[in-house]
Amino acid sequence: MRKIFTVLGLFTAFAFANAQTTVLTDDFSYTGALTANGWVSHSGTANQLSASSGVANLVAGNTEDVNKAFSASYPLNASVLNKADYSATINVANSTGLTTTGDYFLTFNSNAGATGGTFNARLYIKGSATGYTLGILNNGAGTATPTYGAEIPYGTPANVLVTYIVDNTVAVPTNTATLQINSQPLLSNATGTGTATGNIASVAIRQGGNATSGTGNVSIDNLIARTYANASLAISDLNKTKSNFVKNTFVQDEEITFGSDVKDIKIYTLTGQVVKTASVKEGSSLNVAELAKGNYIVTGTVNNQPVSQKILKD
Numbered sequence: 001m002r003k004i005f006t007v008l009g010l011f012t013a014f015a016f017a018n019a020q021t022t023v024l025t026d027d028f029s030y031t032g033a034l035t036a037n038g039w040v041s042h043s044g045t046a047n048q049l050s051a052s053s054g055v056a057n058l059v060a061g062n063t064e065d066v067n068k069a070f071s072a073s074y075p076l077n078a079s080v081l082n083k084a085d086y087s088a089t090i091n092v093a094n095s096t097g098l099t100t101t102g103d104y105f106l107t108f109n110s111n112a113g114a115t116g117g118t119f120n121a122r123l124y125i126k127g128s129a130t131g132y133t134l135g136i137l138n139n140g141a142g143t144a145t146p147t148y149g150a151e152i153p154y155g156t157p158a159n160v161l162v163t164y165i166v167d168n169t170v171a172v173p174t175n176t177a178t179l180q181i182n183s184q185p186l187l188s189n190a191t192g193t194g195t196a197t198g199n200i201a202s203v204a205i206r207q208g209g210n211a212t213s214g215t216g217n218v219s220i221d222n223l224i225a226r227t228y229a230n231a232s233l234a235i236s237d238l239n240k241t242k243s244n245f246v247k248n249t250f251v252q253d254e255e256i257t258f259g260s261d262v263k264d265i266k267i268y269t270l271t272g273q274v275v276k277t278a279s280v281k282e283g284s285s286l287n288v289a290e291l292a293k294g295n296y297i298v299t300g301t302v303n304n305q306p307v308s309q310k311i312l313k314d
Helices: 235-244
Strands: 020-026 040-043 050-052 055-057 065-075 081-092 103-109 119-127 131-139 158-167 174-181 187-189 199-205 218-231 255-257 262-268 274-280 285-287 294-302 305-313
Touching: 065 081, 065 218, 081 103, 081 119, 103 218, 119 158, 119 174, 131 158, 131 174, 131 187, 199 218, 274 285
Parallel strands: none
Antiparallel strands: 020 065, 020 218, 040 065, 050 055, 055 218, 065 199, 081 158, 081 218, 103 119, 103 199, 119 131, 158 174, 174 187, 255 285, 262 274, 262 294, 294 305
């Protein structure tokens, strides 16, 4: 029999699902400099970045970097799980100005305003003769290597969701960034060895490199950033209650058995799709005959505490 472990830290995203706050939106439905529309220049030549036709435009060879402040700065608190994400639609017309080795152009920023800060959850881009490739890096410290997805043909939009999770419930805190690109497999990166900053205050757009090898000509649309309520449930807390949660993490008889009253049960695939919801009484079972064999994440609320556990249906 294969052994299944509780993995709250890895699957933190599910615990935050109902506690999000939108802290930044920009659909770039204006024409002119970004700095005239809520953005602040913190590096390079001011007023180069502009919007037109409903998108923000990075231009190969330009150097201006800008940031837009959250409606409220998000503290990365000690002893809890912290999460923030941003989403956008990216498009690249051609290979002009794109590096073949990768550079980042969109990121969280620890500061807001005229002074640049520390950049976490960095969205990378590189190009070839046939298309562009997006990647993710949690932070830039150490010998960091971004994780890249599949190439996208030039002129094809990419809907991206970048998620940044800082787990301060463990002895050595971790910070991880993930990237979802259209329907590609979820990418995860934790190669940057630096510690997370004390807060996230803005999203930054960065123009890097030069006219022949840099971040190229990229358009950005539908930019949204969200923060999530801190989760204070640590691994030790979960260990105290897991006997009252899922009793059979190795499911062979088409039913999941629970050891206590569990509210708001959700069963997720490992790509984040909800495949079943329920609430059960103590000692009750939930029939999952309709689910295919494989790994799932079960989340719920036990004694007003969010819990999450991985199961294997065989």
